[in-house]
Amino acid sequence: MTPAQLLWISSCSALCVFFVAYLFTKPSWSLPKGWCWVVLFGVINPFLYYLVLLEGYDRLPAQVAQPLNYLWAIVYALLAVPILKQRLSWKIVGGIFVSYLGVVLLLTRGDVTAFDTFSTVGIFLILASTVLWACYWLYQQKLAIPPLQFMLIGFTVGTVLIGCYCLTTDGLPELTPINLSYGIWIGCFEMGLTYLLWQRALALSTYVASVSQLIFLSPIISLGFIQFILGEPVHVFTLVALPIILLGVIIVRRSIS
DSSP: OOHHHHHHHHHHHHHHHHHHHHHHTOOOOSOOTTHHHHHHHHIIIIIIHHHHHHHHHTTSOHHHHHHHHTTHHHHHHHHHHHHSOOOOOHHHHHHHHHHHHHHHHHHHTTOTTOGGGSOHHHHHHHHHHHHHHHHHHHHHTTOOOOHHHHHHHHHHHHHHHHHHHHHHTTOSOOOOHHHHHHHHHHIIIIIIHHHHHHHHHHHHOSOHHHHHGGGGHHHHHHHHHHHHTSOOOOOHHHHHHHHHHHHHHHHHHHHHO
16 A cells, blocks of 8 residues: 555544544534534544654654654654743753754664765754644644544544545545554554543643653654564664654653643
8 A cells, every 4th residue: 555545444443433432422413612623633634744743754764763763752842842842941942952863873773974875855854844743732732622622523534635646646446454453453452542542641640740751752662563564674873863853852752731
């Protein structure tokens, strides 16, 4: 499948998850205030964000693309200055510097003349996805809409757009068992159930900041998946660069929380 075809199955799967969860909440079916903005957010996520992200992953090794994707927290802090009128402290600047030092190590693997080792387009797409994701969450804070209702409307819009994009390019994917299994897996564990569990964890936690730090376990655990499931040998400089990137992200997140 192409990234867009994979995304269409994934988005359909996530939409089903949100719809079933929404039914269990015994909702009222009135449109939320500001629903027009939610439609616009559906253009960003899942349509633009995941299409750009998967196209970037298609061009890069997983161990490079995944740490780069975590820079969205850095971009979030930078964009919060003009959008949310937050101040850019020296701690945030320091955290940004540390993270991008890790990025340089990740992309060059110790050789500063080797920036062309990986696909330039792939790197650009992953970095573009961090801007889309940061903007998505920054502007979402301005809408007083229940998260589940927000995701249901947004994914309805996004799924239709992804389907139209597929029809005008490579066509809809064949619904074979293997294609469905990959798409449903991503739809449930990248988009659907994971989001619901995360929202529930935040609602149950006494200290949101302490729970939010747990997300930084995922890139570390992912290295194991990349090595043993994907079969992609993890480079020694990935093991050096990833902790540096995460350290910078943690510094930034603690400074803005």
